[in-house]
Amino acid sequence: xxxxxxxxxxxDLTIAAVGPWATKLLGAMGxxxxxxxxxxxxxxxxxxxxMIKGSSVLYISANHSKRMIELDLKREADRAIALKIIARSDxxxxxxxxxxxxxxxxxxxxxxxxxxxxIYVAASAYGRIGPMxxxxxxDPTVQSFCGWCxxxxxxxxxxxxxxxxxxxxxxxxxxxxxxxxxxxIARERTGRGQLIEIEMLTAAMALQTTRLAEYFAxxxxxxxxxxxxxTTAPHQAFECEDRRYLxxxxxxxxxxxxxxxxLKLDDLISEPRFATNPxxxxxRAELVPLVAERVKxxxxxxxxxxxNHENVPNGPFLTFAxxxxxxxxxxxxxxxxxxxxxxxxxxxxxxxWKFDATPAGPIRAGGKPGEHTVDVLAELGIVDxxxxxxxx
Amino acid sequence: xxxxxxxxxxxxxxxxxxxCGPFCTMQLGDAGAxxxxxxxxxxxxxxxxxxxFVAGESAVFLSLNRNKKxxxxxxxxxxxxxxxxxxxxxxxxxxxxxxxxxxxxxGLAYGQLRAANPRLVYCSITPFxxxxxxxxxxxxELVIQAMAEYTASLGQIGDPPVRVGADIASLNTGxxxxxxxxxxxxxxxxxxxxxxxxxxxxxxxxHMRGIMWTSMSDPDDWYGFHLDHYTKPHDHGxxxxxxxxxxxxxxxxxEDWDRLIMELGMEEVLADPRFADYGRAATSIGRYAxxxxxxxxxxxxxxxxxxxxxxxKSVGGDAVPIMxxxxxxxxxxxxxxxxxxxxxxxxxxxxxxxxxxxxFSATPDSIRIPxxxxxxxxxxxxxxxxxxxxxxxx
Numbered sequence: 001x002x003x004x005x006x007x008x009x010x011x012d013l014t015i016a017a018v019g020p021w022a023t024k025l026l027g028a029m030g031x032x033x034x035x036x037x038x039x040x041x042x043x044x045x046x047x048x049x050x051m052i053k054g055s056s057v058l059y060i061s062a063n064h065s066k067r068m069i070e071l072d073l074k075r076e077a078d079r080a081i082a083l084k085i086i087a088r089s090d091x092x093x094x095x096x097x098x099x100x101x102x103x104x105x106x107x108x109x110x111x112x113x114x115x116x117x118x119i120y121v122a123a124s125a126y127g128r129i130g131p132m133x134x135x136x137x138x139d140p141t142v143q144s145f146c147g148w149c150x151x152x153x154x155x156x157x158x159x160x161x162x163x164x165x166x167x168x169x170x171x172x173x174x175x176x177x178x179x180x181x182x183x184x185i186a187r188e189r190t191g192r193g194q195l196i197e198i199e200m201l202t203a204a205m206a207l208q209t210t211r212l213a214e215y216f217a218x219x220x221x222x223x224x225x226x227x228x229x230x231t232t233a234p235h236q237a238f239e240c241e242d243r244r245y246l247x248x249x250x251x252x253x254x255x256x257x258x259x260x261x262x263l264k265l266d267d268l269i270s271e272p273r274f275a276t277n278p279x280x281x282x283x284r285a286e287l288v289p290l291v292a293e294r295v296k297x298x299x300x301x302x303x304x305x306x307x308n309h310e311n312v313p314n315g316p317f318l319t320f321a322x323x324x325x326x327x328x329x330x331x332x333x334x335x336x337x338x339x340x341x342x343x344x345x346x347x348x349x350x351x352x353w354k355f356d357a358t359p360a361g362p363i364r365a366g367g368k369p370g371e372h373t374v375d376v377l378a379e380l381g382i383v384d385x386x387x388x389x390x391x392x
Numbered sequence: 393x394x395x396x397x398x399x400x401x402x403x404x405x406x407x408x409x410x411x412c413g414p415f416c417t418m419q420l421g422d423a424g425a426x427x428x429x430x431x432x433x434x435x436x437x438x439x440x441x442x443x444x445f446v447a448g449e450s451a452v453f454l455s456l457n458r459n460k461k462x463x464x465x466x467x468x469x470x471x472x473x474x475x476x477x478x479x480x481x482x483x484x485x486x487x488x489x490x491x492x493x494x495x496x497x498x499g500l501a502y503g504q505l506r507a508a509n510p511r512l513v514y515c516s517i518t519p520f521x522x523x524x525x526x527x528x529x530x531x532x533e534l535v536i537q538a539m540a541e542y543t544a545s546l547g548q549i550g551d552p553p554v555r556v557g558a559d560i561a562s563l564n565t566g567x568x569x570x571x572x573x574x575x576x577x578x579x580x581x582x583x584x585x586x587x588x589x590x591x592x593x594x595x596x597x598x599h600m601r602g603i604m605w606t607s608m609s610d611p612d613d614w615y616g617f618h619l620d621h622y623t624k625p626h627d628h629g630x631x632x633x634x635x636x637x638x639x640x641x642x643x644x645x646x647e648d649w650d651r652l653i654m655e656l657g658m659e660e661v662l663a664d665p666r667f668a669d670y671g672r673a674a675t676s677i678g679r680y681a682x683x684x685x686x687x688x689x690x691x692x693x694x695x696x697x698x699x700x701x702x703x704x705k706s707v708g709g710d711a712v713p714i715m716x717x718x719x720x721x722x723x724x725x726x727x728x729x730x731x732x733x734x735x736x737x738x739x740x741x742x743x744x745x746x747x748x749x750x751x752f753s754a755t756p757d758s759i760r761i762p763x764x765x766x767x768x769x770x771x772x773x774x775x776x777x778x779x780x781x782x783x784x785x786x
Binding site: 002004005017025029043044048049050051052053054057058060061062126127129130131132133135136137138140141143144145146147148149150151152153154155158159160161162163164165166167170171174175176177178179181182183184185186188189190192193194195196197198199201202203205206207208209210211212213214215216217218221222224225226227228229231232235236237239245247248249250251252253255276277278281282308311312313314315316317318319320323324327328329330331332334335343344345346347348349350351352353354355356357358 | 398399410411415419423437440441442443444445446450451452454455456519520521522523524525526527529530531532533534535536537538539540541542543544545546547551552553554555556557558559560563564565567568569570571572574575576577578579581582583585586587588589590591592594595596598599600601602603604605606607608609610611612613614615616617618619621622624626627628629636637638639640642676677679705710711712713714715716717718719720721724725726727728729731732743744745746747748749750751752753754755
């Protein structure tokens with residue numbers, strides 16, 4: 001069956017996680033993604049542990065469904081090859097420090113002259129204007145800067161970083177993929193390419209738009225609330241008799257009576273202090289102890305059965321060991337296993353979307369740096385004169 | 393036409409509530425689409441999320457519903473369902489977050505709409521995915537975060553769970569939903585063919601933790617920041633005299649390193665192998681960062697973080713203060729990027745929100761209309777479609 005991005009070629013000049021993850025998603029949709037690396041590649045991509053058979057997991061993970069070529073863009077012969085590929089590409093993605101790609105002679109102005117239909121994405125941490133223009137950023141520095149440590153932490157305790165140091169990287173990547181698709185739609189309608197600029201900082205702020213809304217409305221910094229939601233209640237973790245925590249979330253008023261019945265707190269259904277979500281949020285300090293005391297009297301499995309019966313959202317705190325064979329995960333391919341030529345069989349993230357008419361995937365392992373240079377150049381009919389030149 | 397958005401002229405029927413679907417459709421609206429938000433008579437439940445409320449409007453709701461028109465239809469009545477189906481005939485996109493199976497009961501499943509509108513792009517959003525034992529289970533932000541094991545990277549083992557403060561299960565999924573819709577629209581432009589697409593919150597969060605899953609596949613060594621961050625203590629960055637900051641050393645030279653160490657009076661670490669290679673393993677994601685943090689913090693104790701940020705940048709490192717919302721929103725960099733926008737709402741007045749993220753040179757995103765009041769556009773949308781608003785469907 002046809003793939004959504006059949007016939008779309010991506011010139012991928014990305015490093016670390018942000019850019020690579022974005023183009024990997026395009027690859028999963030069927031684009032021909034050609035990842036271009038300098039000999040040796042960037043340190044962050046290749047040296048970050050953990051490693052599998054000598055390759056960084058970060059590199060392996062962010063570069064599925066691509067072909068890998070090596071070009072030393074500081075050399076004229078290599079740059080000439082790059083321009084030939086660019087002339088036959090549809091999308092250009094780069095996330096180097098602002099100014100770097102321009103110094104390599106592949107800024108938007110140059111690329112647009114070679115290929116006016118190019119959709120060119122320039123992604124950066126903090127943008128190319130302002131007092132921090134050109135500064136580099138990685139996930140934890142952007143986490144620190146963007147305010148989200150201030151809303152994450154123990155209940156009214158000290159804010160903390162999210163230790164899976166990739167979430168804002170991948171959020172920015174998602175935004176890039178989305179923007180490329182918008183650019184392709186626009187090009188289909190106007191015939192023209194364009195420049196798209198994306199900063200990690202703005203992407204991180206957009207991800208917090210609901211929480212920033214609280215701040216803009218009140219002028220007060222929202223406090224970390226442990227596991228609790230700020231604008232719905234009860235919506236947090238409760239400890240059960242078996243010492244396991246259960247996540248329970250009442251987000252809609254119609255879930256409230258069922259929640260009370262499940263907990264055998266039927267009296268609360270008609271309690272005026274808790275009649276609507278805004279009232280339950282307002283009286284959270286009175287509501288939560290009543291719930292916590294009741295939940296503590298029975299094991300988590302007991303509550304899950306009762307809450308499921310009333311259709312109230314609830315779930316356990318799972319670990320990877322539980323997730324990897326979880327029937328829900330297996331049935332939907334949320335985590336899958338693939339065979340790779342260099343690294344053996346491995347778990348990888350499943351695709352985040354399903355297309356009925358134009359299925360995405362399957363996920364293909366990428367490769368080692370430069371692995372596909374000869375194939376790609378031969379396929380594009382580009383004569384590689386570099387070796388001849390170097391032999392002279 | 394030169395400054396129209398990339399989705400100018402497309403129509404989206406939005407049958408979602410809460411955070412996830414509305415964040416998706418807001419982005420389609422930002423891109424220029426006409427978004428018709430169908431609400432039940434009681435309104436989207438996000439209208440009741442809060443406090444805070446601004447003149448009666450939920451701040452959360454305001455942040456997710458610009459560039460939309462609100463139409464009230466009661467899908468529990470046959471005329472309401474008929475009106476929704478009528479609107480679905482003439483739309484490019486329909487987004488729904490019904491529980492799997494529920495759409496059939498409303499006559500709004502893809503299979504029921506396709507014959508009348510074969511070019512339709514239909515997006516289904518569910519909490520857990522459309523197959524498997526949890527396909528009918530309801531979701532909530534914390535439930536999804538917990539089951540996708542996000543809380544394993546926060547707080548401390550033995551302490552009560554800590555969630556990511558942002559509504560990531562909802563909002564990250566909203567981005568994937570927008571991608572799926574855009575991809576399907578692109579396919580339709582090239583082939584004329586519509587289709588059904590689907591995303592789930594659980595699947596989205598598990599996708600975004602993929603580096604972790606691969607890390608656990610058969611690593612050479614049980615070390616690496618995507619593995620040991622499971623078991624590390626809270627990460628608060630580095631304490632200074634006046635607040636916390638975060639820094640990483642990765643580009644410096646030996647001269648830079650010597651100057652940093654002299655300046656901070658940390659000469660004793662020059663003999664410490666954990667600080668080898670100009671301190672690269674001693675900060676941020678470095679192998680020894682956690683255990684040597686007290687050594688840094690001792691040297692930082694009598695310096696302000698502004699001094700330290702400047703010093704670290706001057707030696708080729710990256711450093712930032714750990715900021716809260718007041719400092720973020722007033723920071724000159726945030727201002728330079730114009731990361732926020734002001735929107736005038738008919739009843740709530742002027743409010744501030746985060747602008748559309750991507751900046752397009754030819755087909756820019758834009759904020760054109762404020763979040764609607766409940767049913768504000770019912771007449772305006774239904775009349776041209778030949779649907780008489782009546783008591784039974786409004």
